[in-house]
Amino acid sequence: MIAKRLRPFGTTIFTEMSALAASTGALNLGQGFPDTDGPGEIVEAVSAAMRSGANQYAPLGGVPELRAAIAEHQRRRYGLEVDAQDGVQVTFGATEAIAAAMLGLLEPGDAVVVLEPFYDSYAAAVAMAGGERRLVMMRPPGFAVDVDALERAARGARMLLLNSPHNPTGRVLSRSELESIARVCVEHDLIAVTDEVYEHLVFDGEHIPLATLPGMAERTLTISSAGKSFSFTGWKIGWCSGPPRLVGAVRAAKQFLSFAGGTPFQHAVAAALTDAERHVAPLREALRGGRDALCAGLRAAGFGVIVPQGGYFVQADVAPLGICDAGDWCRALPSRAGVVAIPTSAFYDDAEAGRTLVRLAFCKRPPVIDEAVARLSALVATG
Numbered sequence: 001m002i003a004k005r006l007r008p009f010g011t012t013i014f015t016e017m018s019a020l021a022a023s024t025g026a027l028n029l030g031q032g033f034p035d036t037d038g039p040g041e042i043v044e045a046v047s048a049a050m051r052s053g054a055n056q057y058a059p060l061g062g063v064p065e066l067r068a069a070i071a072e073h074q075r076r077r078y079g080l081e082v083d084a085q086d087g088v089q090v091t092f093g094a095t096e097a098i099a100a101a102m103l104g105l106l107e108p109g110d111a112v113v114v115l116e117p118f119y120d121s122y123a124a125a126v127a128m129a130g131g132e133r134r135l136v137m138m139r140p141p142g143f144a145v146d147v148d149a150l151e152r153a154a155r156g157a158r159m160l161l162l163n164s165p166h167n168p169t170g171r172v173l174s175r176s177e178l179e180s181i182a183r184v185c186v187e188h189d190l191i192a193v194t195d196e197v198y199e200h201l202v203f204d205g206e207h208i209p210l211a212t213l214p215g216m217a218e219r220t221l222t223i224s225s226a227g228k229s230f231s232f233t234g235w236k237i238g239w240c241s242g243p244p245r246l247v248g249a250v251r252a253a254k255q256f257l258s259f260a261g262g263t264p265f266q267h268a269v270a271a272a273l274t275d276a277e278r279h280v281a282p283l284r285e286a287l288r289g290g291r292d293a294l295c296a297g298l299r300a301a302g303f304g305v306i307v308p309q310g311g312y313f314v315q316a317d318v319a320p321l322g323i324c325d326a327g328d329w330c331r332a333l334p335s336r337a338g339v340v341a342i343p344t345s346a347f348y349d350d351a352e353a354g355r356t357l358v359r360l361a362f363c364k365r366p367p368v369i370d371e372a373v374a375r376l377s378a379l380v381a382t383g
């Protein structure tokens with residue numbers, strides 16, 4: 001019964017792997033959610049907002065306090081000026097912002113340039129809007145952006161959907177890559193939609209929003225979310241910001257997708273964002289520790305390791321272990337080793353790409369990471 005445009009996305013590897021995690025009780029390094037809550041102070045702010053009566057629909061754009069905090073965050077952190085009224089839209093996570101951007105900005109048949117591998121909702125969101133994705137491959141181990149391929153894909157396209165820090169590769173795009181990307185966007189008159197949900201979770205290098213590059217502020221819709229920054233992925237408070245003509249298109253779609261809710265969470269995120277660095281710094285350091293422990297453990301066990309510069313995930317290569325299909329290996333992993341991991345091929349359209357790569361999440365407590373490493377090492381040692 002599923003409509004044709006959604007059929008290719010029926011049951012994803014994530015659903016399959018989460019079910020395996022649940023049925024086997026395996027350690028879940030598959031899905032990207034932290035296993036500890038974010039700061040208690042922010043949790044308290046939700047209760048306080050509820051007690052003070054913030055329990056009904058929010059205004060469509062989001063509660064004014066959150067819109068002001070988002071505009072102020074963009075100004076303070078990146079020097080980006082956005083209008084808190086018409087240049088900011090609060091959404092149900094970054095996921096809704098992405099979907100609403102596609103629905104609000106694309107005409108059927110419009111081409112959207114996407115770097116491959118890509119976060120799974122992109123393909124479905126483009127398809128729901130009747131768009132067509134044009135993929136530009138990022139290859140391991142460097143996952144650099146192929147600017148010539150990008151240039152070719154941009155011809156006649158309407159939009160670029162960009163993600164940095166990048167899931168699943170952990171790449172943080174460099175200034176020179178972003179400059180090339182910006183030049184392509186300007187030359188081909190593309191709208192840029194940037195997914196920056198890991199903006200605060202950079203370990204090496206610097207997060208540079210595409211909107212800060214010359215000629216980009218007027219054509220870029222910047223998306224982010226509180227889930228990753230503050231470790232509240234279940235709250236699903238996301239947003240986008242940018243020029244009112246782009247934000248207005250998102251708002252036009254969003255009002256009929258979900259209208260506006262999560263009111264007490266919006267108030268808490270407003271308070272958190274006003275003092276973002278104080279909350280995020282310890283989380284980032286804990287994540288850095290998880291990254292380093294997982295990378296070191298995997299390397300010692302014999303995996304190839306591509307160290308991520310940001311985000312929640314590491315790429316491990318099983319080729320040095322003599323394994324040629326990470327998909328089969330991951331499907332057997334929960335019962336063989338009690339660990340869940342995602343084959344990176346799930347993030348590519350091209351089935352051959354990333355065939356020996358595995359994505360593992362390190363946004364987990366140190367004992368969980370240590371135990372996962374011990375189990376994987378034992379599996380490798382016993383063949």
Ligand SMILES: Cc1ncc(COP(=O)(O)O)c(C=O)c1O
Nearest residue numbers: 093094095119167197225227238
């Ligand atoms: C790159 C990327 N974008 C968007 C999301 C979803 O964000 P949210 O939970 O705010 O909808 C995720 C979550 O894993 C992600 O990795």
